[in-house]
Amino acid sequence: xxxxxxxxxxxxxxxxxxxxxxxxxxxxxxxxxxxxxxxxxxxxxxxxxxxxxxxxxxxxxxxxxxxxxxxxxxxxxxxxxxxxxxxxxxxxxxxxxxxxxxxxxxxxxxxxxxxxxxxxxxxxxxxxxxxxxxxxxxxxxxxxxxxxxxxxxxxxxxxxxxxxxxxxxxxxxxxxxxxxxxxxxxxxxxxxxxxxxxxxxxxxxxxxxxxxxxxxxxxxxxxxxxxxxxxxxxxxxx
Numbered sequence: 001x002x003x004x005x006x007x008x009x010x011x012x013x014x015x016x017x018x019x020x021x022x023x024x025x026x027x028x029x030x031x032x033x034x035x036x037x038x039x040x041x042x043x044x045x046x047x048x049x050x051x052x053x054x055x056x057x058x059x060x061x062x063x064x065x066x067x068x069x070x071x072x073x074x075x076x077x078x079x080x081x082x083x084x085x086x087x088x089x090x091x092x093x094x095x096x097x098x099x100x101x102x103x104x105x106x107x108x109x110x111x112x113x114x115x116x117x118x119x120x121x122x123x124x125x126x127x128x129x130x131x132x133x134x135x136x137x138x139x140x141x142x143x144x145x146x147x148x149x150x151x152x153x154x155x156x157x158x159x160x161x162x163x164x165x166x167x168x169x170x171x172x173x174x175x176x177x178x179x180x181x182x183x184x185x186x187x188x189x190x191x192x193x194x195x196x197x198x199x200x201x202x203x204x205x206x207x208x209x210x211x212x213x214x215x216x217x218x219x220x221x222x223x224x225x226x227x228x229x230x231x232x233x234x235x236x237x238x
Contacts, residue, residue: 030102032061032083038132038155040109040120042067043092048133048238051107051122053086053100055079065090066238105158123157129209131156131163131183131190137234139167139174139219144228146170152234154190156183161190165205172196174221176203188215197224205232213237 033055040049045068053063053076063074070092078087086100086107097113105124111117123132135152146169154163161181167174174194181190191204201224207217213236220229 030082030084030104032079032086032100032102035125035128036107036122037125037130038106038120038122039134039153040067040122041118042096042111042120044117048236049120049122050238051109053088061086063088069238123155126183127185128212129183129186131161131181131188131215133236135215135234135236137232139169139232140230141169141228142230143226144170150174150232150234154178156181159183163190163192165192165203172223174203178203194221199224207232 032053035050035052037048037050039046041047042049042065047067050066051063051074052065053061053074055061061076061079063076065072065074072090072092074088074090076086076088080086084102086102087098088100089095089097094114096111096117099110099112101108101110106121107124108119108121110119123130131154133154135154137150137152138147139150140147148167148169150165150167152163152165154161159182161178163178165174165176165178176192176194178190178192180192182188186209188208189204189206191202193200194203195201201222203219203221205217205219207215209215214234216231216233218229219232220227
């Protein structure tokens, strides 16, 4: 009897020591109000796209969409109570009727009419800023003393940075895969590697927004026999 009494006592103590399961915190609720930017395919053509959805103090919804050098007003026809989906339309030759499905960092746009249009994703701008899209500009090499044309592509989903940078310099080519970055206010860095002589060489860009669609700063690369770097300037067109 004493054995069983001791065993039961130990079992009660062990049960009392177990931690009560804690449910994971709820995911942040999407909010439709905001602006979104990225590389989309409206009208079936790949290009930079910017979308803004705004709710007035009176509760009315409106918006605008910009691409192909044109800004069009958006009519919002429905926003769900928890603001995780939104229906809107605009006229650009055809009338585009769209369903937007929101997450905490992006909006997926499904074209309901006209049929056959591809779905695309735009990333949420924080305080009006996000690096997503196709950028063109210039990079300067301190080692070579030259400015050369350059291209930057970025898909920035919150704190995830996936992209590429390219510039053909006179003695070597920067063809970087970018996979890391931080955007803090108007300042940022992003980095990755470029392949050269069968080596993956680190490349990093540090800069800031001059305005929403213009960035500038400095870059650096670790070459097999030294270092190079310089300045960069990129602009994003819609």
